[in-house]
Amino acid sequence: MISRKLRTAVRYFKYSLSARSKFKVHSPFVFKFYTGLILDKNPQAAFSRIEKQRSLLLRQRSLLETTDFGTGAGQNEYKTRFRQVRSITRGSSISPKFGALIYRLVKYTEPDEILEVGTAMGISTLYIAAAAPKSNIVTIEGCAVIAEKARENFNHMGIGNIELVMGNFNHLLAKTVSDFDKLDFVLIDGNHRKKPTLDYFSQILPKLHPGSMVVIDDIHWSKGMEEAWDEIRKHESVTVSIDLFRTGILLFKENIAKENFVLRF
Numbered sequence: 001m002i003s004r005k006l007r008t009a010v011r012y013f014k015y016s017l018s019a020r021s022k023f024k025v026h027s028p029f030v031f032k033f034y035t036g037l038i039l040d041k042n043p044q045a046a047f048s049r050i051e052k053q054r055s056l057l058l059r060q061r062s063l064l065e066t067t068d069f070g071t072g073a074g075q076n077e078y079k080t081r082f083r084q085v086r087s088i089t090r091g092s093s094i095s096p097k098f099g100a101l102i103y104r105l106v107k108y109t110e111p112d113e114i115l116e117v118g119t120a121m122g123i124s125t126l127y128i129a130a131a132a133p134k135s136n137i138v139t140i141e142g143c144a145v146i147a148e149k150a151r152e153n154f155n156h157m158g159i160g161n162i163e164l165v166m167g168n169f170n171h172l173l174a175k176t177v178s179d180f181d182k183l184d185f186v187l188i189d190g191n192h193r194k195k196p197t198l199d200y201f202s203q204i205l206p207k208l209h210p211g212s213m214v215v216i217d218d219i220h221w222s223k224g225m226e227e228a229w230d231e232i233r234k235h236e237s238v239t240v241s242i243d244l245f246r247t248g249i250l251l252f253k254e255n256i257a258k259e260n261f262v263l264r265f
């Protein structure tokens with residue numbers, strides 16, 4: 001059987017063959033978005049505070065009895081296992097590079113209402129909150145002990161605008177979404193399987209508007225995720241889609257030609 005690493009390497013190779021540099025981006029809007037925002041490398045003061053918090057977690061060897069409702073559960077609804085805090089943090093959290101990207105994307109969107117599907121230790125939520133300290137942020141996590149750890153992190157960082165909702169996305173997302181009048185920024189980063197990802201997109205769709213941005217993480221994680229990404233980016237509501245390999249960005253702007261961009265990052 002081909003290993004996951006090898007399959008990822010093959011997917012990355014295919015992506016890199018089609019990934020464009022800025023010189024091949026002809027849309028003026030996307031050129032500016034890519035060069036001025038996606039490729040921006042300026043560090044922000046908040047980044048080092050978040051990374052310090054990540055480092056604290058990466059030193060913790062304490063064991064948590066975790067419940068996995070996502071891909072780790074296989075064919076079952078969930079699977080429990082003991083994992084160290086540091087290995088959950090290492091295995092689940094967004095990297096500093098992508099955290100900084102999320103920060104810039106949130107800043108750009110100037111959102112009032114933010115939804116994150118998949119909290120884990122809350123590292124990505126911290127990047128979101130740093131960019132949007134006055135917004136309403138709701139983040140969902142299925143594993144109770146991981147959610148508790150994320151809450152501790154938010155308290156430790158003194159952040160008060162995050163509501164953590166605990167439960168299985170499959171049962172809870174529709175109700176959570178219905179509590180929003182609109183969704184300005186959504187990060188989908190959990191249960192990386194085709195059907196659930198398509199379902200989550202359908203559930204948030206009615207609350208999106210031309211100024212919304214949706215970011216889907218791990219779009220090349222598996223064949224199923226690649227199929228889900230392809231289907232979502234082709235949806236009539238999506239105008240600009242940007243594939244950065246690890247992450248996909250969806251924009252719903254009006255008066256712009258529908259186009260998919262595979263860009264180097």
Ligand SMILES: C[S@@+](CC[C@H](N)C(=O)[O-])C[C@H]1O[C@@H](n2cnc3c(N)ncnc32)[C@H](O)[C@@H]1O
Pocket residue numbers: 067068069070071092093094095117118119120121122123124125140141142143146167168169170189190191192
């Ligand atoms: C990749 S991690 C999120 C990482 C986080 N966004 C970050 O970058 O810091 C995905 C999280 O989603 C949770 N999850 C996966 N499937 C779920 C489901 N069906 N319901 C609820 N939570 C789920 C997992 O427990 C895991 O903590």
